[in-house]
Amino acid sequence: MAVETASRGPAAETGETVEGGEPSFRPSPIGWLARGIVWAAIAWLVLIFPLGREAFELQRYSEAVIFGIIGLSLNVLLGYVGQISLGHQAFVGIGAFTSAYIVTEQNLSFWVGVAAAVAVGGLQALVLGGVSLRITGLYFALVTLAYGLVAEKNIFQIQELTGGGLGQPAPKPKGFESDFRYYYLCLVFLAIVLWVDWRMMRTKSGRALLALRENPRVASTFGVNVRLLTLFAFVVSGAFAGLGGALLAHNDTRVSPETWSFNLALIFVIMTVVGGLRSRAGVVIGSAFFALIGYLLDKFTILQDGLNAIPGAPDLSPEIARLVIGPVLLLLTLTLTPGGIGQQIRPIVRWLTGHRFDLKDRGLKEVQISDVRA
Amino acid sequence: MALVEVEDLRVSYENPVLLGVSFEVEEGETAVLFGLNGAGKTTTVQTIAGLLKPDAGKIRLGGTDIAGRPPSKLVPMGVALVPEGRRVFPALSVANNLRLGAWVRRANGSEVDERRELVFEYFPRLSERVDQAAGTLSGGEQQMLAIGRALMSKPKLLLIDEASLGLSPALAKTVFQVVKRINDDGVTVIIVEQNVGVLPYADRVLIMEKGTLIFSGVGDEIQDANLRESYLGKAEE
Numbered sequence: 001m002a003v004e005t006a007s008r009g010p011a012a013e014t015g016e017t018v019e020g021g022e023p024s025f026r027p028s029p030i031g032w033l034a035r036g037i038v039w040a041a042i043a044w045l046v047l048i049f050p051l052g053r054e055a056f057e058l059q060r061y062s063e064a065v066i067f068g069i070i071g072l073s074l075n076v077l078l079g080y081v082g083q084i085s086l087g088h089q090a091f092v093g094i095g096a097f098t099s100a101y102i103v104t105e106q107n108l109s110f111w112v113g114v115a116a117a118v119a120v121g122g123l124q125a126l127v128l129g130g131v132s133l134r135i136t137g138l139y140f141a142l143v144t145l146a147y148g149l150v151a152e153k154n155i156f157q158i159q160e161l162t163g164g165g166l167g168q169p170a171p172k173p174k175g176f177e178s179d180f181r182y183y184y185l186c187l188v189f190l191a192i193v194l195w196v197d198w199r200m201m202r203t204k205s206g207r208a209l210l211a212l213r214e215n216p217r218v219a220s221t222f223g224v225n226v227r228l229l230t231l232f233a234f235v236v237s238g239a240f241a242g243l244g245g246a247l248l249a250h251n252d253t254r255v256s257p258e259t260w261s262f263n264l265a266l267i268f269v270i271m272t273v274v275g276g277l278r279s280r281a282g283v284v285i286g287s288a289f290f291a292l293i294g295y296l297l298d299k300f301t302i303l304q305d306g307l308n309a310i311p312g313a314p315d316l317s318p319e320i321a322r323l324v325i326g327p328v329l330l331l332l333t334l335t336l337t338p339g340g341i342g343q344q345i346r347p348i349v350r351w352l353t354g355h356r357f358d359l360k361d362r363g364l365k366e367v368q369i370s371d372v373r374a
Numbered sequence: 375m376a377l378v379e380v381e382d383l384r385v386s387y388e389n390p391v392l393l394g395v396s397f398e399v400e401e402g403e404t405a406v407l408f409g410l411n412g413a414g415k416t417t418t419v420q421t422i423a424g425l426l427k428p429d430a431g432k433i434r435l436g437g438t439d440i441a442g443r444p445p446s447k448l449v450p451m452g453v454a455l456v457p458e459g460r461r462v463f464p465a466l467s468v469a470n471n472l473r474l475g476a477w478v479r480r481a482n483g484s485e486v487d488e489r490r491e492l493v494f495e496y497f498p499r500l501s502e503r504v505d506q507a508a509g510t511l512s513g514g515e516q517q518m519l520a521i522g523r524a525l526m527s528k529p530k531l532l533l534i535d536e537a538s539l540g541l542s543p544a545l546a547k548t549v550f551q552v553v554k555r556i557n558d559d560g561v562t563v564i565i566v567e568q569n570v571g572v573l574p575y576a577d578r579v580l581i582m583e584k585g586t587l588i589f590s591g592v593g594d595e596i597q598d599a600n601l602r603e604s605y606l607g608k609a610e611e
Contacts, residue, residue, distance in 0.1 A: 204480045207470050211463050218461040221423060222527060223449030223478040 025356050035352055050183055058179035059251055060295040064288035065186040066247045069193050071272045071287030072280065073240030076197065078269070079277035080206075081233045082213040084141040087148025088268045091238050093260030094151060095121045095245025097161050100170035100255045105160075110173030114246045121242020122235045129234040133227050136216075148265050156257035167256035170249035186247055193240055194280055200236065209233055263323060270326040274333045279342020281349055286341050293321050376434075377401040377531060377562045383421060383431035383441075391417045393585040394431070399578060404554065404563040406572050409582035415566040416458055418582070419533040422564070423455035424448040435531065450478045452530030458566075459539065460520040464509025468500055471508050471519055475526030486526070493522035496552050514545040521553070531562045538569040550575050 027035065050061050070092055077083050085091075098120045099113035132143040156162050163169070176182045200206045208229055211219040216226045249255040267290055275286020333340050351357040376398040385392040392414045399405045407415045420426045422433055424445040433441040440448060445455075454475075462471055472493060476486045494501035497518040503511060508519055517537065524532060537553060538546035546569055554575045557563045565572060573579070581589035 204473065204477070207466065207474055208477060210466060211474050214463045214465065215461055217425065218457055218463075219474070220445045221425065221449070221455045221457060222475055222523075223446045224474070225446045 027354055035354070038352060046187070047184075051180060053180075055179045057295070058183050060292060062179065062183045062186045062251045063248065064291040065183065065190050066244050066251060067271065067287040067291035068190050068284035069186075069240060069247065070244035070268055071275055071283040072193050072197055073237050073244060074268055074272040075275075075277060075280070075283045076233050076237040076240065078272055079283070080201070080209045080213060081230050083136060083230065083234075084269065085144040085237070086141050086262075086265050086269065087144035087146070087151070088241055089260045089262070089264040090148045090151035090155070091121050091124055091241035092245035092248065092264075092268075093156060093255075094124060095242030096170070096249035096255045096260075097156070097168060097245075098242070099246035100163075100168040100249045101161055103171065103250075104163075104169045110176075110250065113250075114243065117242040117246035118239045119242070121245070122239035124242075125234040125238025126231065129231045133230050133234065136230070145262075145265075148262060152257075152260060152262070156260055162255075162257045165257070167254045168249075170253055170255050172250050172253060182251065186251070189243060189247060190284070193243065194284075196236075197280060205229065205232065267322050267326055270330045274326070274329045274340050276340030276342025276344075279339065279346070281345060282340050282342020285345070290322055290326065293325060297321055375401055377403075377436055378422065378564070379432070379434040380418070380422070381432040381434070383418070383433065384429045385414075385417050385421050385426055386429055390429075391585055392421070392428075392431075395582070395585070395587050396431075397580050397587055397590050399562060399564060401562055402557070402560065403577040404557045404565065404575055405578040405580060406576040407564060407566045407580045407582060408568065408570075410568075412584070413582040414585045415582055416535055419455065419535055419564060419566055422531075423453055423533055425455070446478075449527050449529075452528070454524040454527050454529035454532050456520045456524045456532070456534040456537070458535035460513075460516045462508040462511070462516050462519050462523070465507060467505050467507055468511070468519055469504045471523050472500075472526050475523035478527055485528075489526045489528060493525055496525070496556065497522050513540050514542075514549070517541060517545075517549055518552075521549070521556075525556065525561075529561060531564070532556065534563065534565045537565055537567065538571070543571065546571055 050058055053061070070088070073091075074085060074088055077085050095117035099110070099117040102108050102113035102116050103110055128143070128147055132140060135143070161168070171177075172182050173185070176185045201209070208219060208224050209232075211222075211224065212226060212229055220226050271287045271290035272283055274290075275284070276282030337343050339346075347357060347359050347361050350361060355361075378399040380398070381396050383392050383395045384390065395414065395418060397405075407418060409415050417426060421428050421441075424440070424443050424447070427442045431441065432439055435448075435451060435453065438451075440451065440453070445453075463474065466474070469490075472490055473480075473486065476489055479485050479489070499515055500518055500522055503515065508516065511519060521532075521534065521537075524534075532553075534553065537549050541549065550572050553563055553565065557575075565576075578592045579589070580587055
């Protein structure tokens with residue numbers, strides 16, 4: 001006895017397939033040419049444009065790329081599992097000091113330093129998550145907040161690790177001493193993280209992670225070990241954060257304890273949400289934007305001039321700018337476009353990957369504030 | 375032989391919800407758990423499925439005490455739950471929802487494929503929607519997906535919480551017919567229901583009220599007119 005339903009869903013009526021896309025649509029040659037031109041423009045912006053820039057500008061671009069990695073790190077936890085880390089600056093900072101310590105104090109290579117930072121990032125998450133992932137949501141966020149403060153007030157004060165007030169030197173690796181070469185190295189690491197993230201979400205565990213975020217209780221009814229899988233995501237997130245920290249340290253060639261304050265943890269969370277949870281492109285763009293806010297303010301003085309024209313308005317230094325602009329963008333994101341930049345650029349991303357351009361295509365299910373169980 | 379034996383089951387949240395429930399379901403039976411809202415039906419099946427830990431009592435599956443074991447241990451033993459309100463994962467495709475249902479069998483790809491084909495035999499509509507996001511399915515299709523997803527784990531015992539909730543009478547009947555076919559294929563079924571339209575497909579009827587079992591009957595016992603009117607009301611024609 002076979003069953004046919006009496007009613008048909010909206011997609012059935014229109015013949016659309018949401019995850020399957022539009023199997024019948026193939027761009028025309030002109031369509032492909034247009035896409036090729038846009039791809040070339042993006043490639044020019046990312047690969048060619050930085051070539052002729054000043055060293056300090058290249059450092060900022062590298063920082064933007066590294067922030068992309070950190071954003072992706074937080075996206076694993078926040079976007080895929082729905083858990084907030086308010087102590088992510090600790091994972092990034094410890095990764096930075098680990099790599100700097102390995103290179104400077106142990107005279108080992110940059111590659112060993114990076115590998116150690118990744119391992120330490122994952123290990124921290126394993127230990128912290130193993131202890132704390134019995135609780136989730138707001139309480140888990142509080143645990144990570146406490147861990148961030150412990151790192152800030154204690155771990156980052158260990159003279160042997162951090163070099164004290166002067167900080168720890170973190171030279172650039174051999175063959176990548178110039179800022180533009182280091183920028184390309186960061187791009188390669190970002191590409192690797194994007195690939196790992198993409199592959200991970202196509203595995204059975206990746207699908208289970210998405211199920212956990214949607215409904216951990218229902219996922220558990222299939223035998224999914226919710227705690228173990230959440231811990232897995234936390235470890236991946238910690239490893240990515242450690243990598244980001246190591247790259248940041250060597251980008252600035254010195255890493256100082258005062259860099260890793262709670263403010264930075266807030267910026268990490270805000271840039272990920274504004275970028276768009278679960279949207280790799282959105283998260284990278286959002287994170288890069290937050291890394292470049294100070295640079296953009298210096299470069300384009302209209303905003304600063306406008307603020308100066310307002311009597312009593314504060315001077316918008318880069319650090320303050322992030323903390324002022326960030327919450328405003330966060331508020332706009334949560335109220336107007338919960339899917340962040342990723343939701344806004346989805347029609348373009350879909351078009352670039354060979355689908356029909358559809359401004360209304362903003363994703364099946366917009367990211368909801370309740371996605372974050374806090 | 376009883377596949378499921380529930381003995382003096384007591385569960386509480388802040389207040390006691392189950393006050394000592396006992397019943398048995400024979401292997402190969404379809405048992406229907408009736409009762410008003412708040413009677414403890416959902417709590418009973420969720421406790422059997424391992425989502426809730428009992429305060430006291432025993433739950434035996436094929437003679438093994440499983441009370442308090444988590445779902446990650448129970449699903450491989452053959453217990454599957456179709457949760458109330460269907461709870462499909464809306465952003466995932468039908469195919470991925472089904473793959474998640476086969477989580478405990480994920481190491482055996484050919485077995486997963488076989489189970490999927492079986493689900494498509496029961497519900498051909500799903501095979502036409504395989505790449506479609508579950509959130510875009512109709513209510514009836516989502517219920518089929520929820521049942522199909524539970525079948526992916528190759529259960530011996532299928533627990534269905536409110537199979538007909540939100541479905542038209544015709545569609546509910548169709549779902550009951552498929553559940554009967556699943557049962558005929560050897561799966562023991564316990565359905566939580568408020569719709570008496572399920573009665574023709576039931577081998578055993580359990581009626582709950584305020585955390586206790588007030589009636590347990592098989593076969594013709596439930597067809598007694600007084601009983602039907604006393605506990606269940608008249609079936610809609």
